[in-house]
Amino acid sequence: MRRADGMTRLRSFLLATRTLGRRHWLFAIVLAAGLSLRIVTQVAYSPALVYIDSYRYLHADSSLDPVGYLILLWPLQHTGGLAAVAAAQHILGLGMAVVLYALLLRRGIWRWAAALAAAPVLLDGYQLQAEQTIMPDVLFETLIVAAIALLLWRLSPAAWQVGLAGLALGVAVDVRQVGEFLIVPVAAFLLLRSVRWQRIGRSALLAAAFAIPVLVYMLVQLGLSGQFTFTQRSTYDFYGPTAPRCGCRPTSGACARPRRW
8 A cells, every 4th residue: 555655656756747847848958967067077076176265164264254164064074075065065056046947937037038047057167166166155156046036036025035035145244255245235125125114124124134143153253263253354464465556565565656556
């Protein structure tokens, strides 16, 4: 009896998959191509690509950049090695493409146009390289795509969607500090799209949810390094790239007349 039920469920699943593949055949082809490219990349560059900045994350060095990437890196690295990290990032890349495709379909975009819009995430060589590299870029992308999907899934996002989007954007800042400015366009979007009496409440909810992971990260930094900040950068870190543009002599530090940029 149980075996018969299992076979029935398997047939139903295969039938549903076949029907889904027929309706979304173009995206299925692009998705299969993206999966194949990721398998080839994983095998060709096993276990992973390591960039010069990757060592900062492998050694949890937060002197120049926040290390929120460790929430993905450390568990996978200690269970499956760097190959598991790269594989997880490839899965995130495939997931981003599926989410973008589903979001565009929900917003009324033609299936072929939605498939073409998701194709760069699946087929772009730089995206494949980023997913194979031990760097926080893919996790940062995923959090942004998640926030966008939550906010655009409905014409007027619900409170829980706004809260989760704020949390995703806040964690994105913990991963890459450049994400700080994203709160500005998202807050402007809510002010324009929300119902009049909901504008202030939704914007405040977004800001509060955004601030939670940011403050948690800074509190952890305070406990570990004694500094309530994202990084331990100082003005000396900016001297190297700035000195040549200002005409400074590397031995004395004296600056000549500033150059035109």
